[in-house]
Amino acid sequence: MAVLLLGEVNNGELSLDATAKTVTAAAPLGDVTILCAGASATEASRTAAGIDGVSKVLCAENQALGHRLAETTAELIVSLAESYTHILAPATTDAKNVMPRVAALLDVMVISDVSGIVDGETFERPIYAGNAIQTVKSRDGVKVVTIRTSTFDAAGEGAPVPVENVSFGGKSGLSEWIEDRMADSGRPELTSAGIVVSGGRGVGSEEDFQLIEKLADKLGAAVGASRAAVDSGYAPNDWQVGQTGKVVAPDLYVAVGISGAIQHLAGMKDSKVIVAINKDEEAPIFQVADYGLVDNLFDAIPKLIEKL
Amino acid sequence: MKVLVPVKRVIDYNVKVRVKADGSGVDLAHVKMSMNPFDEIAVEEAIRLKEAGKADETVAVSIGVKQSQETLRTALAMGVDRAIIVEAAEDVHTDIEPLAVAKILNAIVEEEKPGLILCGKQAIDNDMNATGQMLAALANWSQATFASKIDIEGDHALVTREVDGGLQTIRVRMPTVITVDLRLNEPRYASLPNIMKAKRKPLDVKTPADYGVDVAPRLEILRTDEPESRKAGVILGSVDELVEKLRDEAGVI
Ligand SMILES: Cc1cc2nc3c(=O)[nH]c(=O)nc-3n(C[C@H](O)[C@H](O)[C@H](O)COP(=O)(O)OP(=O)(O)OC[C@H]3O[C@@H](n4cnc5c(N)ncnc54)[C@H](O)[C@@H]3O)c2cc1C
Ligand SMILES: Nc1ncnc2c1ncn2[C@@H]1O[C@H](COP(=O)(O)O)[C@@H](O)[C@H]1O
Numbered sequence: 040m041a042v043l044l045l046g047e048v049n050n051g052e053l054s055l056d057a058t059a060k061t062v063t064a065a066a067p068l069g070d071v072t073i074l075c076a077g078a079s080a081t082e083a084s085r086t087a088a089g090i091d092g093v094s095k096v097l098c099a100e101n102q103a104l105g106h107r108l109a110e111t112t113a114e115l116i117v118s119l120a121e122s123y124t125h126i127l128a129p130a131t132t133d134a135k136n137v138m139p140r141v142a143a144l145l146d147v148m149v150i151s152d153v154s155g156i157v158d159g160e161t162f163e164r165p166i167y168a169g170n171a172i173q174t175v176k177s178r179d180g181v182k183v184v185t186i187r188t189s190t191f192d193a194a195g196e197g198a199p200v201p202v203e204n205v206s207f208g209g210k211s212g213l214s215e216w217i218e219d220r221m222a223d224s225g226r227p228e229l230t231s232a233g234i235v236v237s238g239g240r241g242v243g244s245e246e247d248f249q250l251i252e253k254l255a256d257k258l259g260a261a262v263g264a265s266r267a268a269v270d271s272g273y274a275p276n277d278w279q280v281g282q283t284g285k286v287v288a289p290d291l292y293v294a295v296g297i298s299g300a301i302q303h304l305a306g307m308k309d310s311k312v313i314v315a316i317n318k319d320e321e322a323p324i325f326q327v328a329d330y331g332l333v334d335n336l337f338d339a340i341p342k343l344i345e346k347l
Numbered sequence: 348m349k350v351l352v353p354v355k356r357v358i359d360y361n362v363k364v365r366v367k368a369d370g371s372g373v374d375l376a377h378v379k380m381s382m383n384p385f386d387e388i389a390v391e392e393a394i395r396l397k398e399a400g401k402a403d404e405t406v407a408v409s410i411g412v413k414q415s416q417e418t419l420r421t422a423l424a425m426g427v428d429r430a431i432i433v434e435a436a437e438d439v440h441t442d443i444e445p446l447a448v449a450k451i452l453n454a455i456v457e458e459e460k461p462g463l464i465l466c467g468k469q470a471i472d473n474d475m476n477a478t479g480q481m482l483a484a485l486a487n488w489s490q491a492t493f494a495s496k497i498d499i500e501g502d503h504a505l506v507t508r509e510v511d512g513g514l515q516t517i518r519v520r521m522p523t524v525i526t527v528d529l530r531l532n533e534p535r536y537a538s539l540p541n542i543m544k545a546k547r548k549p550l551d552v553k554t555p556a557d558y559g560v561d562v563a564p565r566l567e568i569l570r571t572d573e574p575e576s577r578k579a580g581v582i583l584g585s586v587d588e589l590v591e592k593l594r595d596e597a598g599v600i
Contacts, residue, residue, distance in 0.1 A: 049512065108517070109480065109490050132510040135476050136492045139445065143481035148446045148565040151475050161569065166474050170364035171373055172574050175566040213489035214519040217505065221513035230511075234599070258600060270530060276495070276509045283469065283529060285511070291599040302360070308577060312597045314589065320582070329580035330592055342586040347600065 040069030040159055043119060045128035045137070046087050046096075048075050048107070053083035056231040057129035059090050059193035064186045065127050066194070068159055070094040072123070076115055076207075078105030084202045091197030101207045106219075107133045110211035113140040119205065120145055120181060124159070130185035130286075138185050147179035154190045168282040168305040188230065189288035189309060222275060229261040229278065234291045237263030237280055237307070240271060241296020241317065241336060248273040250340050251295055257347050263287065263307075265297045281306035296336050299324025316340070348462035348499075348521075350393040350402045352427065353452055354386040354409050356418040357472040370570035373472075375439050382418045385467025387425075389527045391534040392497065393465050394426040401499045402463070404428050408455060410448050412436050416550065423545035424537030430550045431455065435562050442473055447555070447562040449481035454558035456486055461522065463504070468493050468526040479526035489519035492526045 042065045047054035053075065065071045071092060075083040076099040084098035097119070103111045116137070120126060126141060128134035130152045142149035154172070155163030161176045162184065229235065236258060238251035248268070255262045264274035266281060280287055282305040292310035297303060299315070299322055307313070308327055315328035318335050325331045332339055358364065358373075359381040365374045382390075396402040407422035409415040410433040419430035433451050435443050456464070466479035483490035491497075491506035495514070498505040499521075508515045509528045519525075537545070555562045583589050593600045 106515070106517075109483075109492070113484065132493060132508075136480065136490075139475075139477035139480035140484040140490065142477070143446060143449060143484035146446075148444055149475070149477050149481070150566065151477060164474075165574065166571075167358070167364045167373060167472055168474070169574060171366045172572045174569040174572070176569055177566055179565050211489075212520070214491070214517050217516040217518050219513065219515050266529065275513060276530065277511060277513045282471070282474065291593070291597070301363075312593070312599050313577075313580075314593070325582065326579045327577045329597070330589055331580065331582040332586070332589055333582060334586075339586055343590070346586060346590045 040124040041122060042068050042071045042125040042127055043116070043123040044071055044073045045116065045134060046073045046075045046083060047129055047131055047133065048077045048080055048083045051077055051079035051082055053086040055086060056193055056228070057131055057188050058087060060188040060191040061127055061129045061186045062090050062092050062194040063191045064156060065125070066092045067156060068125050072097060074099065074116070074119065076104045076112055077107070078102050088199045088202050089196055091195045093197070093200055095200055096202045097205045098202050099205045099207050103210045104207060106216040107137065108211070108214050108216060109136045109140050110213045111209050112137045113144060114209045114211065115207050116141045117144045123181065125182045125184060127184050127186060129188045134185050138183055142183040145181055145183065147181055147183055148177065150175065150177060150182065150184045152187045153184050154187045168301050169308065170301065187286060189286045224262070226255065227259065227261045229263055229285050230287055232261035233289050234258045234260035235263045235287050235289045236260045236293045236295065237265065237297060238268055238274065238295050239265040239297030240267035242268060242273055245273045254293070254340055254344050257344050265303050294324050295340065297324055298322045299327065348402050349404045349406065349459060350396055351456065351459060351461040351464045352386070352389050352393045352405065352407045352422065353448070353464070353466050353478065354390065354407050354418055354422050355383040355467070355470050356380050356409060356411055356415040357383045357470055360384055360471055366571060366573040370572055372440055372571045380414070382421050383467050383470050385469060385527055385529070387534040388529065388531050389465040389467055390422050390425050390427060391532050392527060395532065396499065406431065406459060406461070408433070408452065410435050410443055410451055412439050412441070414439065419550060420545050421537065423548045424542040425535060426541070429548055431553060432550060433553045433555060435555045443562050444564050444566065445475050445477040445481055446565060447560060448478050449485055450560045451555055451558050452482045453485040454560060463522060464524045466524060466526045468528050479524045483524040489523045491517055491519045491523060493528045494525050495528050495530045497525060497531065
């Protein structure tokens with residue numbers, strides 16, 4: 040068995056955490072080859088070559104592969120697919136965009152957001168916002184799988200393995216990148232942070248959301264938000280945690296002014312320690328919290344910042 | 348331009364999901380079912396495109412049990428012009444996989460020749476997030492997933508996408524498949540007169556055989572389990588106590 044793993048490359052840089060976690064998931068399935076694709080991918084390939092448990096890295100550089108456009112990236116992967124039994128990627132928005140396209144081109148089902156690997160053809164995945172775990176056995180020749188990274192530990196560093204260049208002649212012309220609006224907060228990345236502080240609708244405004252950010256900075260944490268907080272414009276979309284946002288499993292998750300709808304819990308209930316601060320003692324978030332504080336957040340958070 | 352909107356009948360997002368104790372699946376027999384929330388947003392966007400004069404016909408499609416007609420009636424009541432149901436299952440517990448759905452949709456595309464397909468980004472039951480991308484692959488069309496803003500400009504669409512790092516804008520060639528995210532719009536409610544009117548709008552009934560598609564699943568479901576549940580912890584009396592617990596008991600700060 041052999042695995043082709045789509046490395047998470049953004050602007051020429053490898054997202055090491057997401058890629059290394061997927062390597063851990065892939066290792067029991069066979070030899071792991073990481074594919075780094077992009078307008079520039081040399082640097083990313085070098086980083087990927089140093090992940091423990093990888094046998095080889097393929098580097099595909101072409102302007103048409105820039106910004107991970109789905110059409111060209113899928114075409115590249117399909118052109119390499121023949122030599123592999125499994126094609127894996129971390130379940131990031133980029134891979135969720137590309138991998139179902141790859142699967143359909145290969146006439147196989149995609150197996151999305153896998154949280155457990157039983158064997159080469161049997162996988163566990165959460166469904167219904169994590170309210171059920173389904174175990175499925177694939178009848179397809181090649182398995183196209185995205186991995187829920189929050190449930191796997193990152194592979195460590197290893198001795199560098201060879202990097203091979205692969206050529207890509209494709210040029211889809213179907214779509215074209217225009218712009219990215221990505222704010223760099225300087226904080227840890229949400230899906231790999233050890234501590235996450237999230238705010239909900241209870242925070243009340245964009246200005247007051249700074250209170251959440253202040254607490255996060257005090258703790259060296261990433262900032263998250265509920266959908267209601269994002270919809271209300273208190274926080275940007277990429278902070279959303281939940282069924283349709285990001286899935287996180289930090290050592291400590293602090294939910295402030297968040298009621299605890301199942302769609303939110305879907306994104307954070309595997310956190311090691313959960314703290315909930317909410318003025319409503321009936322809020323469902325308290326049913327999953329290790330430590331609850333029934334209090335007005337505008338009293339509790341400043342105090343907490345002071346005490347830390 | 349014709350706009351095609353695939354809509355799925357799913358468990359209502361407010362309903363508490365019950366996993367059957369024998370591992371055979373989730374109980375859907377007597378629970379409230381609704382249109383997948385993302386599909387409501389897709390329907391709304393299609394209707395707005397027509398209202399703006401950018402689309403001249405909107406068609407909703409659903410693939411599944413015959414009760415999916417109710418979902419299509421909702422789409423018609425919201426303002427869609429006509430609907431197609433593809434009856435592909437008898438048991439409400441049978442979920443047709445995205446690959447098979449995409450193949451049926453692709454056959455409908457060949458027949459209907461739409462210029463735009465608006466899908467939801469994900470079905471909230473199987474959480475696959477796959478059908479739109481698969482359809483785009485089969486049709487050999489461009490795709491724009493997780494859209495929070497769509498501008499149709501002649502034979503191209505400018506789409507803002509919600510991605511992990513923030514927002515990305517791409518320009519895709521039409522015809523195209525766009526999957527919609529939660530912040531694209533606020534779907535309207537159907538008014539009573541429109542619900543009445545919807546009953547008279549055309550609804551075609553088809554089967555997968557009409558399109559020559561085999562809907563047999565590729566993934567065999569071995570079992571469905573309840574996830575490990577978390578126990579509620581303790582309610583603390585003060586911020587001081589919280590800091591102490593996090594420091595000394597949990598050791599996380
Ligand atoms: C298809 C679909 C997908 C969804 N995906 C997601 C998702 O990915 N992520 C997500 O989060 N949601 C998601 N949702 C939305 C979800 O159902 C809830 O609506 C949302 O999580 C509620 O956010 P909230 O807890 O911030 O707001 P609310 O439910 O309004 O809760 C606000 C809380 O703040 C408390 N509060 C108010 N003022 C104070 C104060 N001064 N001090 C302390 N506490 C206070 C209140 O007691 C209340 O409990 C989705 C919904 C749908 C339909
Ligand atoms: N059975 C179905 N009938 C109609 N549309 C569907 C069906 N399954 C999926 N879709 C469409 O594809 C989207 C994504 O679904 P999924 O890939 O299952 O997460 C949904 O939001 C619908 O727009």
